[in-house]
Amino acid sequence: MAKPVVPEEARRRRRPTKNGSVLSEQLIIDTALRMLREHGGAGLTVRRLGIALGADPSTLYRYFSGIDDLTLAIGNVLIGRAMAGWKATGEWRADLRELGLRIHAAYLGHPQAAVLTASRVTGKANEVTADETILGMLRTAGFADADAVRIYHAFIDQSLAFAALDAASLALPAAARAADEEVWQATYARLPADTHPHIAATAHLLVGRMNDSAYPTALDMLLDSAATRLGRS
Template sequence: MTEGRIPVERRRRKPTKSGVLLSEDVIVDCALRLVGQHGGDALSVRRLGAALGCDPSALYRYFHSTDDLLLAASDRLIGEAMDGFHPERMAWRDGLREFGLRIHREYRAHPRVAALAAYRVTRRAHEFRAVDAGIGLLRRAGFGEEDAVRHYSAFVDTVLGHAALDAAYLALPAERREADDRAWTGEYANLSPQTHPQLGAAREHLPLMAGSSFAVALELLLTALEVAASG
């Protein structure tokens, strides 16, 4: 696929061999399904064409590259996360918490897509809305424009970083996830307190290391922002 924006009038309007009427949404639906089932290697025009029952070249009329399609899929997740979100009705801290939880939850629901795209900039409508909302919440907290942008960057990177980390974990085969989780009650719990005194002292709490630390990290960050806003 090549770079550049595809004019609307060039896009395919007749049904494919399987009777599917192609559109950007239909292609994104298919991409999300294929990546969810088979991982990033499934994001190819050949596999998409086969799944949609069309010549792969027809996809060029909607997306210029598989990367362009990946960004559209990522923006879809942002849109679904933001659906029904009304930050103007919330206190700024509550709004940021809800913002973070929504994005994290949506990416966890699509872990293989999140692992590919959580660190990307989609440059599309849903992301525009999300960034505008996040900066707006921080301005309502009392930050000036520069600090609002700086703090939003730290906030969203924390959210997306945890989303990507948790997504990568969820994308592992079940037996590997279970083995990693068992380590805290197995190998770590059996270490000698003579050689690892801090682990020995905290042994009964080590199972807390299994699973996601996102909720704790989010509250720590929100508290830090609240302190900075009142300083």
């Protein structure tokens, strides 16, 4: 059973840890992100996190009810980083495109964390702010509510799905990632035209594109479709 989280005003530890730091939610999240980067999701446990912080592992329950609660907080931080410094210009398509690219980049900045969090719904402040912002842009642009929700749904799921997909590739060991990337040149580019005419005809394009993320292209296709729908209505 998850342990209840101590109210914020009562949980601040004023005495430094063995590492000389004063515990805080942000310090725990930053340390967890570092551990994920170095050891992957399997390496993030309460015991290991306590060791890394120089604190008794049980102290972490004053801030988070468990690793799952911490995972949701990490997802919320990644969304917050995507939103930081972003300002709407009033051009809904350009604004959504920039925000989508920011979300994708924020998750790819922490691939192992992205694999854990991209599929989660946190309900926390940064996520709620992002959702309100996206829906507000669409409704202000003139989309009917049903269309605004449909486009919002496709937009945010597409952004996070590509973030998870691309992050999973980045999280692979370097040798495995290099081997995957080499397949396009070593296998696809060598298939004969008499057995695989379409692959052979486009092999040079496949080699040049397939190791890059398709997210910008998919995002533009989604926004083009939305713009066409708005024009018709």
